[in-house]
Amino acid sequence: MGKVRAWTARARTSFAERAPFWASRGELGAWEQREILRGRIAELEAVLDAVAARAQADIGANGADPCYAEKARAELQAAKDTISHKWHPTMRRAAHLGVAQSHVDSALNLMVWMSSLDDITAHLPDIVARIDEHFAPGDPRRIRSAAIARKLNDPKNAELRPGDRAFLAETISLARRLKRRETLRVRSFVRIVKVVTVCLTVGAVAIAVAGYLWKHVVPLCFTPHTGQRYSIVCPTSSATAGLTRPTTTQVAAITRRADYLVVEVVGIVAASIASAAALRRIRGTALPYDVPVVLALLKLPTGALTAVLGLLLMRGGFVPGLSALDSTAQIIAWAIVFGYSQQLFTKWVDNQGQALLDAVRGPQSPGTPSDKRPCEPPGP
Structure with missing residues (x-):
């Protein structure tokens, strides 16, 4: 002892x-x-x-x-x-x-x-x-x-x-x-955003790994009907199926292990562009908490997930008229759109972060009334 x-x-x-x-x-x-x-x-x-x-x-x-x-x-x-x-x-x-x-x-x-x-x-x-x-x-x-x-x-x-x-x-x-x-509220907000970012990143990585290991379970492929023939179009490959609708086995044969990974990478790139564009509305701060940085990082895994989920919704026919993309380029283009569209969800987090920064007022705070200071000497 x-x-x-x-x-x-x-x-x-x-x-x-x-x-x-x-x-x-x-x-x-x-x-x-x-x-x-x-x-x-x-x-x-x-x-x-x-x-x-x-x-x-x-x-x-x-x-x-x-x-x-x-x-x-x-x-x-x-x-x-x-x-x-x-x-x-x-x-x-x-x-x-x-x-x-x-x-x-x-x-x-x-x-x-x-x-x-x-x-x-x-x-x-x-x-x-x-x-x-x-x-x-x-x-x-x-x-x-x-x-x-x-x-x-x-x-x-x-x-x-x-x-x-x-x-x-x-x-x-x-x-x-x-x-x-008010400063502690900013720190708490930063910690919450960091935890959410880590969780979303783990989710995005898990989806990419699952897509690599079990590529045939939920393929990101479409079966458009052009003329009298069906085609199988995936994010990284495509093929002509024949006169009848492709079977699950045929679709699984065209699917590649990197399909989910490619879509997520495209979503991350689109989200990074949206993140750079959103920074113009975030003012700097003298606080030792990187609020703009954590808000920008939050968008990256969110963009990866929205790209995948958006394509899954289209594949399931959730969006009428857009359930049969006929080329790999179209799939990648829609992945860019869905990756960028994460801004619709994260903009509320951006607004909350900026509101917390504005609450920590300083000498140049716009929230201070502009009326005459009561400490000024009275006039004659």
Whole structure:
């Protein structure tokens, strides 16, 4: 038992030493955002020292309390530990950035509690803008924050009461949590799309393998009647059958093992073209989650499956007048059409992905009303 414990301890130590290397491999494009966050933490540490020193000197004058500085420093240190990967054993891509950002937001909220009146007034535009982004125009919290901003911008009535400070601190904290929740929804959406893409890919591969092993079970062949003779037309081969309708044995003899594979490859190519065309409607994002990429990858196995299923529907006579394609070229052409038609189904997923990205609002978000900011000084 003691040997097992010793081996487990050595394994944990070895993993902790290699964690930065493995985490950097799994991090990929999030490295730049990690360094941006690291720089932000260093900036806040310097600002926190200045705010704490000012709060210590002015304690009692503006209601500032320097005891929040210790907790704020602890939150910033927790953020630095998180992005160092030492306490991130799962190594999920970009998850550590969200956790670190939560610690940074907590430090910022604590700094609101300890900041002086001048500091609060200087940060009012950012505070009010963030509140406006995440609360409806008629929300009481948004209305009250606007009233506080107007009062603080009035030199004659500028006074930060303890209740106003508490309200601003709690409201901006809630706004940051709402933004984080919207970001988590984007991450959950990306994971769901990835799982669905993997499942569809497995299904497409299974169909191709089944078609290769049992080519005569459900052949993708048509038996058009031209003149007085019947023909057998498959995706990769064709032959003349005779004066009578071809039997199942005759159709199976013309079928090739690569029929399903060829149709799926054609469907994937058509879906890739549709995916490239759909990217024009997807705007970029600063989030460390590749929403446009996963949406584009979803279309590929979907196109392979719609190409096969569309041809099966035509072979079964589901589409009147199109149940007897008379050439291999026509089969391939319809496979292209059906592969591209996956856009009819995946466009709803595209719209949902873009809606989630729009929900994570930023300074340039189109969802922010364009009315006059309540933090602007009142006119004469």
